[in-house]
Amino acid sequence: MMVWIEGVLKREGELDERQRKAWVVTLKWYLSYCRKLGLTEVEDRRVGRQFWREAVEAKQPGAWQKRQWSAALKWFFDFIEKRDNAGKAMRQAMRNRHLSYRTELSYLSWLRRFQAFIHPVDAMAATPSQVVEFLSHLAVKTDISGGTQTQGFNALLFFFRHVRKSQNPDFGGVHRAKTRRRVPIVLSVEEVRRLVNALPAQQQLAARLQYGAGLRVSELFRLRVKDLDFDRGQLTVRGGKWDKDRVTMLPQSLEIELRAQLAMVREGFEDDLRDDFDGVSMSNSLARKYRGARKEWIWQYVFPARTLAVDPRSGLRLRHHALANSYQVAIKRASRSAGIEKKVSPHVLRHSFATHMLEGGADIRTVQELLGHESVETTQLYTHVMKKPFGLVSPVDRLDGMGG
Numbered sequence: 001m002m003v004w005i006e007g008v009l010k011r012e013g014e015l016d017e018r019q020r021k022a023w024v025v026t027l028k029w030y031l032s033y034c035r036k037l038g039l040t041e042v043e044d045r046r047v048g049r050q051f052w053r054e055a056v057e058a059k060q061p062g063a064w065q066k067r068q069w070s071a072a073l074k075w076f077f078d079f080i081e082k083r084d085n086a087g088k089a090m091r092q093a094m095r096n097r098h099l100s101y102r103t104e105l106s107y108l109s110w111l112r113r114f115q116a117f118i119h120p121v122d123a124m125a126a127t128p129s130q131v132v133e134f135l136s137h138l139a140v141k142t143d144i145s146g147g148t149q150t151q152g153f154n155a156l157l158f159f160f161r162h163v164r165k166s167q168n169p170d171f172g173g174v175h176r177a178k179t180r181r182r183v184p185i186v187l188s189v190e191e192v193r194r195l196v197n198a199l200p201a202q203q204q205l206a207a208r209l210q211y212g213a214g215l216r217v218s219e220l221f222r223l224r225v226k227d228l229d230f231d232r233g234q235l236t237v238r239g240g241k242w243d244k245d246r247v248t249m250l251p252q253s254l255e256i257e258l259r260a261q262l263a264m265v266r267e268g269f270e271d272d273l274r275d276d277f278d279g280v281s282m283s284n285s286l287a288r289k290y291r292g293a294r295k296e297w298i299w300q301y302v303f304p305a306r307t308l309a310v311d312p313r314s315g316l317r318l319r320h321h322a323l324a325n326s327y328q329v330a331i332k333r334a335s336r337s338a339g340i341e342k343k344v345s346p347h348v349l350r351h352s353f354a355t356h357m358l359e360g361g362a363d364i365r366t367v368q369e370l371l372g373h374e375s376v377e378t379t380q381l382y383t384h385v386m387k388k389p390f391g392l393v394s395p396v397d398r399l400d401g402m403g404g
Helices: 002-010 017-037 045-059 063-083 085-096 101-118 128-141 146-163 189-198 201-213 217-221 252-274 284-289 324-337 347-359 364-371 376-384
Strands: 234-237 246-249 317-319
Touching: 002 017, 002 063, 002 101, 017 045, 017 063, 045 063, 085 101, 085 146, 101 128, 101 146, 128 146, 189 201, 189 324, 189 347, 201 217, 201 246, 201 252, 201 324, 201 347, 217 324, 246 364, 347 364, 347 376, 364 376
Parallel strands: none
Antiparallel strands: 234 246
């Protein structure tokens, strides 16, 4: 969206260059705040007021800063209210079809990138040929991967079919991006140990659980109390990738720590009940199906957010799950502190789980099920980074010595 906004601001004749740059900084700040909190309704003035309370006032700005930031936000909301009809219609169409929240974030992002590309033409008046031009531009000029281009294609196909009501838009002739097959980054067991030990105390349990169960980051933080089965040693992932449920292992060594975590969460939950909060966050369809579930213990998050937040969709004061951002930052810092000379992100712990399971003798089909992969070919990638069996030795290691 920011590319689109910057393009519009360049055409605002009443703004001098200094004002334009100041407004761009303010609006980037606002959109970054929304992205971190997972707020898709950036055009909602209630979200803007929340941003002002939680982010702007926390900085204790001077009067001139308030005037500048307020002017930028007022312009933004006035502009969006008139121009973002495509975004509003797209969001409503996705919610009518119960698409996941992550899909909503992704598809709206692609729609706004498309809007920026065709500006000043509105997306509601765009043609299929402009979609072809946009997707080809991504492949040729920005060097994106085939998977990323396909994601953009799916988002715009959804827009044309369900918002524009064009059942068979012709997107033929798109220059296809190359599909790249990357070897996953994997840590050794010792590197995992060093990484976890270098994390702040409050992040260590999350990292151990992610590594021990092979979870994606989103799956880790969306875990609810009812998803942990200590008696059976199982953990259930609800609504994972492709909106599929699966069962994976619940590491026995983490039981004491997890029970202590749940005891701490329970104390906070009981405080919330006394404070008469509206409950835990969940989809509207779940809340309708399980009335009263928001305030039931089993539906609370294993890793909840520290504070309650107002949900801009419903206006309810809810307890969301902890944000992944701080965890991701902590993992990167810990990898540097631990002296790990690899590009480490939280997802590397999932890669390491899969590789270490295979190295330990687990059947590849079992690992596929634990990871929730659609195809065994995806799981087979990890065989390329396993420690090589059979005692194979490089021929150079057989030389007595090499030197100049």
